[in-house]
Amino acid sequence: MDQNSNPEPKWKGEVKAKVSGPTPDQAWSLLGEFCSLNRWVPSLHTCRKLDGVEDQPGCVRYCAGSVNRADPGQPVGWSKERLVEFDPVGRSYTYEIVETNKGFGSYAATIRIVSVPEGCCVEWSFASDPVKGWTREGFVAYLEKLARGVAKRLEEEIASVAEDKSA
Template identity: 65%
Template sequence: MEAAASWRGSVRAVVAGPTPDQAWALLGDFCSLNRWVPSVQTCRRLEGTDGFPGCVRYCAGPVNKAAAPGEAATGWSKERLLEFDPAGRRYSYEVVETNKGFGRYRATLCVEPDPAGCAVAWLFEADPVRGWTLEGFVGFLEELARGVAKRLEEEIMALQDDAPALQVL
């Protein structure tokens, strides 16, 4: 029997207003996913040093399409940082353990320039995920990226509103 083809894809969401550097200053913290991804309620470092390859984070939230009827719907994963490039405003990671139906999953999160301000992009490669179709999975990631963009806009604009005005003497 032939193995199923790998899934590959990318999603992108525009963040209106903030610069790439402003967005990266917040998203570049590997263990702060719960602040930016609406479906992640918990994100904490389990081992290693944040921002250095080998760091492992634990993420959990209410989305788990792989749960069988009667199983807890809470999904969790342990994810290892593979590459971290602050100058390029990107990092890559892989899922090392999960209850979400993933086999092999590797992704890169990056912040890119955009005429409106910046954009958040996820590129991924994975084995087919139990409980999902490729189209459904990409749709979920698109919704996730839009949620991240919205939270970044709100957070960065709030920070700018709270910043003291410069006085010219």
């Protein structure tokens, strides 16, 4: 039987994490820098621009960190990611993975800061081929954990900036 005759459908999902304290604009001023994801995602130790202009479609970043479930023998999981759309007014950007060792085929995601009555929320939506080494449920749970970590780091950074200004 042809292995491609019944491919697993695309994975799609969205995770959200409330950010307590910061306004949407404060949170976006930090998270909206495409090549600074390592400041907000604890498992990333590197995120740097490889090509293009920061925050302009076509910009490519290199991200590396300690998570690589596709090949646990590799100590570092890395990806090259291209910025597809950047919307500072809507406080969002969309990117796609163009090369990786982390088991991804097609993967695109949008990170957005949205206003909620209590402040703001980080939304991370994605569409991807099934990812080697993951179940869909496990991958969504991982993204939920990442989104909560991003929200916590944003809260800490903005609280720190507020303390510095009041000192």
